[in-house]
Amino acid sequence: MDTPMPLLMQATLAPATFSPPASFQEAYRDHAQTAARWARQLGGSDIDVEDVVQEVFLVVSRRLSSFRGEARFSSWLFEITRKIVANHRRRQRWRFWRSGNEESLSSAQSHEIDPAAELERRQTVTLFYRALDRLPDKYRTVLVLYEIEGLSTQDIADLRDLNLSTVKVQLSRARERFLRHYQQLMKKGKP
Amino acid sequence: MSDLLPDPPRWKERPDQANLAEREAGRAIRFLRAPEPLPAAQLTRIAARVRAARSQRRYFWLTVTAAVLLCGATVASAAHLNVLPSWLTRIVKPRPVESAPHKRALLGPLKRTPAISAVSAPEPPVTNFQPNQVPFVPDQPAHETNFVRPSSAVSVVGGDGDGRDKARLALHKQARKAVETTSDKRPDSPKVPASPAKLEPPSAPSLAPATAVAAPPAAAPPPGTRVALLEGANPAAETSSAQGTAKYLSEAIHALRVEHSPGTALFVLDRHATEFGKSTFAHEALLLRVEAMLALGRKSEVLRLLDGAALTDVAASRSLLVTRGELRAAANRCADGLGDFDLVLAKSKQADRQALFGRAMCRKKLGDSVGAQADVERYRREFPTDPRLSDFARE
Numbered sequence: 001m002d003t004p005m006p007l008l009m010q011a012t013l014a015p016a017t018f019s020p021p022a023s024f025q026e027a028y029r030d031h032a033q034t035a036a037r038w039a040r041q042l043g044g045s046d047i048d049v050e051d052v053v054q055e056v057f058l059v060v061s062r063r064l065s066s067f068r069g070e071a072r073f074s075s076w077l078f079e080i081t082r083k084i085v086a087n088h089r090r091r092q093r094w095r096f097w098r099s100g101n102e103e104s105l106s107s108a109q110s111h112e113i114d115p116a117a118e119l120e121r122r123q124t125v126t127l128f129y130r131a132l133d134r135l136p137d138k139y140r141t142v143l144v145l146y147e148i149e150g151l152s153t154q155d156i157a158d159l160r161d162l163n164l165s166t167v168k169v170q171l172s173r174a175r176e177r178f179l180r181h182y183q184q185l186m187k188k189g190k191p
Numbered sequence: 192m193s194d195l196l197p198d199p200p201r202w203k204e205r206p207d208q209a210n211l212a213e214r215e216a217g218r219a220i221r222f223l224r225a226p227e228p229l230p231a232a233q234l235t236r237i238a239a240r241v242r243a244a245r246s247q248r249r250y251f252w253l254t255v256t257a258a259v260l261l262c263g264a265t266v267a268s269a270a271h272l273n274v275l276p277s278w279l280t281r282i283v284k285p286r287p288v289e290s291a292p293h294k295r296a297l298l299g300p301l302k303r304t305p306a307i308s309a310v311s312a313p314e315p316p317v318t319n320f321q322p323n324q325v326p327f328v329p330d331q332p333a334h335e336t337n338f339v340r341p342s343s344a345v346s347v348v349g350g351d352g353d354g355r356d357k358a359r360l361a362l363h364k365q366a367r368k369a370v371e372t373t374s375d376k377r378p379d380s381p382k383v384p385a386s387p388a389k390l391e392p393p394s395a396p397s398l399a400p401a402t403a404v405a406a407p408p409a410a411a412p413p414p415g416t417r418v419a420l421l422e423g424a425n426p427a428a429e430t431s432s433a434q435g436t437a438k439y440l441s442e443a444i445h446a447l448r449v450e451h452s453p454g455t456a457l458f459v460l461d462r463h464a465t466e467f468g469k470s471t472f473a474h475e476a477l478l479l480r481v482e483a484m485l486a487l488g489r490k491s492e493v494l495r496l497l498d499g500a501a502l503t504d505v506a507a508s509r510s511l512l513v514t515r516g517e518l519r520a521a522a523n524r525c526a527d528g529l530g531d532f533d534l535v536l537a538k539s540k541q542a543d544r545q546a547l548f549g550r551a552m553c554r555k556k557l558g559d560s561v562g563a564q565a566d567v568e569r570y571r572r573e574f575p576t577d578p579r580l581s582d583f584a585r586e
Binding site for chain 1: 229234241
């Protein structure tokens with residue numbers, strides 16, 4: 001199947017990402033959209049992308065001078081984004097747990113005209129993210145990158161600076177655990 | 192897991208697979224839309240917020256650094272550690288430096304603060320007055336009074352000891368009398384423009400009566416006028432230097448005698464030394480420094496200091512000589528200490544109690560039994576009720 005390369009992959013594998021940007025402005029100009037995309041994919045539709053991107057680039061502005069170029073800049077940026085998204089999700093869960101408002105966890109944006117189809121879509125997506133939320137962070141990340149973003153295991157290994165074998169093992173376990181949680185949620189019948 | 196294994200098929204690419212969970216997961220992923228890129232306005236807003244957060248963070252650390260520095264300066268100042276630059280200590284350690292001299296001026300030049308240690312108190316600044324000077328104007332604050340030390344004046348550290356004390360006493364009496372006379376005559380005194388009056392320099396450093404100060408109405412300055420004796424190349428600088436020195440010394444005396452804080456006194460004296468170096472009152476500063484260091488128990492440092500000091504004027508440096516002799520004797524340098532005690536005892540008619548005691552002990556240690564016995568006999572004769580006699584008996 002000849003599918004176009006995902007945007008994330010294009011951004012990740014672009015030659016410019018192999019060398020660190022010269023300044024913060026350059027980093028922001030070249031990678032802000034990429035970080036926003038990562039944030040949305042890792043955090044789901046409930047994540048406040050603007051906040052995440054701001055925090056990511058605040059960290060980048062502080063630590064860019066100490067970036068030694070041993071890893072790819074995109075890997076470094078992805079790790080920052082992943083940690084910040086994880087923090088946001090943790091805070092979000094805590095906030096929802098305190099307020100008891102669980103339904104708003106996956107309030108996907110509506111673009112459908114048909115209300116029934118939109119309701120089904122929202123329930124499916126909510127169920128998916130609910131099962132995803134039960135995974136540990138490393139499994140969630142690799143599953144999102146592989147299943148949603150469409151990166152190959154080699155790309156994920158490059159992006160996360162991991163061994164290919166490690167990525168494959170993590171992916172296998174992530175899929176297994178996800179399906180187990182997903183089946184449980186489907187049996188309960190509630191999103 | 193082998194690297195050679197191909198990637199597993201993605202859920203979203205197999206809508207017809209048998210596993211229900213995988214099929215539903217693939218359907219959910221297909222429902223997810225590709226995230227739209229952030230609009231340019233939002234990117235600009237995020238960049239502005241990042242910039243603002245960065246500056247806020249910088250201010251935060253600046254504030255923290257300033258607070259830490261201030262706390263450190265306060266602690267160092269409170270602990271009397273002389274580790275800070277003078278400009279900083281001036282900020283964190285505001286002290287009314289003029290209070291002590293003002294009080295002393297109100298008490299009068301002869302009322303001296305009693306000494307609490309073996310070292311005698313430093314001379315007050317008024318000891319430099321000459322008969323031809325108007326030493327003190329009551330309406331004027333003491334710290335504003337110009338103290339001028341003419342080059343022909345008798346040095347504080349010079350002259351014969353007993354004679355000098357008597358002369359100084361007479362000077363004080365005359366000066367006080369002159370001030371009282373001036374005060375009494377104030378209502379009748381003519382109005383003179385408030386400009387610094389210029390007095391004729393003294394013809395000779397003699398102990399002439401001070402009536403000349405208050406006698407001619409034209410020459411006498413009006414109340415509140417600064418009196419400056421112009422003799423020397425730069426009297427203004429010399430006057431301000433003497434004023435500053437007097438302030439520092441009074442502050443040190445206050446710290447030492449009133450606050451009982453020798454550390455503060457040393458701190459002030461260090462500042463004085465930094466600012467003025469070898470000043471008019473260097474001898475007084477040395478006396479105070481020795482007293483403060485002894486109070487802090489820094490005897491070895493005192494000995495090093497006094498070993499390097501040229502105590503040629505025996506009369507003025509009697510207490511320092513005795514202290515140095517005692518410290519030398521305590522450091523098993525009785526031969527050196529004996530020289531100091533000999534100097535003190537040779538120059539004074541009345542025996543100095545500490546010097547006599549010290550010399551007797553040193554002679555005893557050096558094996559001069561006859562000399563030691565003679566000193567003990569003299570001590571018994573001159574100080575028959577002194578409790579130290581039992582020390583002699585024990586020795």
